[in-house]
Amino acid sequence: MIEFYRRHSTVIGVAIFLVLAWLTLFTVRETESVLVTQFGRPLYVVAEAGMHMKWPFQTATRFDRRLRIYNPRPSEFLTRDKKNLVVESYVAWKIENPKRFVETVGDPVAAEMRLHDIVWSGLAAALGNHDLESIVSTNLQTVKTNLLLDQLSTETDKAGLQQYGIAVLDVRIKRLNLPEQNKQSVYARMRAERERIARQYRAEGEEQALSIRADADRQKEEILSVAYKQAEEVKGQGDAEATRVYSQAYSRNPRFYKLLRTLESYKKIFDDKTTAILSSDSELLKILMQGEAGAK
Numbered sequence: 389m390i391e392f393y394r395r396h397s398t399v400i401g402v403a404i405f406l407v408l409a410w411l412t413l414f415t416v417r418e419t420e421s422v423l424v425t426q427f428g429r430p431l432y433v434v435a436e437a438g439m440h441m442k443w444p445f446q447t448a449t450r451f452d453r454r455l456r457i458y459n460p461r462p463s464e465f466l467t468r469d470k471k472n473l474v475v476e477s478y479v480a481w482k483i484e485n486p487k488r489f490v491e492t493v494g495d496p497v498a499a500e501m502r503l504h505d506i507v508w509s510g511l512a513a514a515l516g517n518h519d520l521e522s523i524v525s526t527n528l529q530t531v532k533t534n535l536l537l538d539q540l541s542t543e544t545d546k547a548g549l550q551q552y553g554i555a556v557l558d559v560r561i562k563r564l565n566l567p568e569q570n571k572q573s574v575y576a577r578m579r580a581e582r583e584r585i586a587r588q589y590r591a592e593g594e595e596q597a598l599s600i601r602a603d604a605d606r607q608k609e610e611i612l613s614v615a616y617k618q619a620e621e622v623k624g625q626g627d628a629e630a631t632r633v634y635s636q637a638y639s640r641n642p643r644f645y646k647l648l649r650t651l652e653s654y655k656k657i658f659d660d661k662t663t664a665i666l667s668s669d670s671e672l673l674k675i676l677m678q679g680e681a682g683a684k
Contacts, residue, residue, distance in 0.1 A: 390449045415439050418449040423449045423486040430487045451486045455557065458500045464567060465512055469522040475511060476563040479503055489553030499554055509558060
């Protein structure tokens with residue numbers, strides 16, 4: 389037996405050393421904090437990354453100190469102007485003081501239950517102090533949601549959560565929706581508003597069309613007036629030229645001119661149905677009765 393212990397004493401020593409090292413040494417990562425407890429009672433927190441020591445009868449509990457995202461269930465709230473909204477939000481939080489966290493809350497599930505109550509009451513109070521237009525609008529000047537949520541984040545962080553070792557960094561809204569019973573009435577109002585805008589656009593278009601048509605009619609009348617004036621001037625010039633030509637022709641051969649005019653008048657007056665009763669000395673009958681002598 390003694391010989392056995394002599395042979396294996398080194399192995400037993402190494403094993404005992406490894407067990408003691410495993411019970412006393414622990415490492416801390418960059419992303420976590422370690423709470424050292426003794427028989428369930430928190431002693432101190434180690435936040436510096438690296439290797440650390442504790443007594444073998446003490447326990448090292450690790451806590452992730454990175455941001456955690458809590459997504460509460462969608463809840464219905466009432467705005468100041470009595471409009472119902474279904475709000476889906478999220479909370480960014482982290483464990484700030486593991487010792488106080490363990491002493492007061494215990495675990496992340498219980499912490500999120502506290503967060504839910506505080507955030508719900510904070511959202512209800514914040515939305516109840518604002519009209520729907522200041523929360524949901526196409527006009528960026530009237531929307532106050534970011535300011536409201538920044539204020540809510542600050543108030544939530546100070547609303548007793550620091551005593552639990554919790555730090556709330558941000559509270560934000562992921563989605564805003566309407567209750568199912570209100571959607572149809574909202575859609576009806578939206579359709580009515582769009583129809584009103586469409587009627588306004590059609591009325592403005594009709595007004596512009598009337599103005600364009602009136603302007604086109606005015607321009608047409610002006611163009612026709614100018615064209616008529618130019619046509620009358622051309623006609624006058626043509627009549628004057630015709631009169632001049634007739635005058636020249638008459639002055640060159642009055643007998644031929646008189647004969648030609650008389651024959652043209654026959655064409656206009658007489659046809660196969662015309663019956664004329666004239667005296668024997670009528671100018672119209674001289675050419676018919678006397679021939680060339682009648683044209684003198």
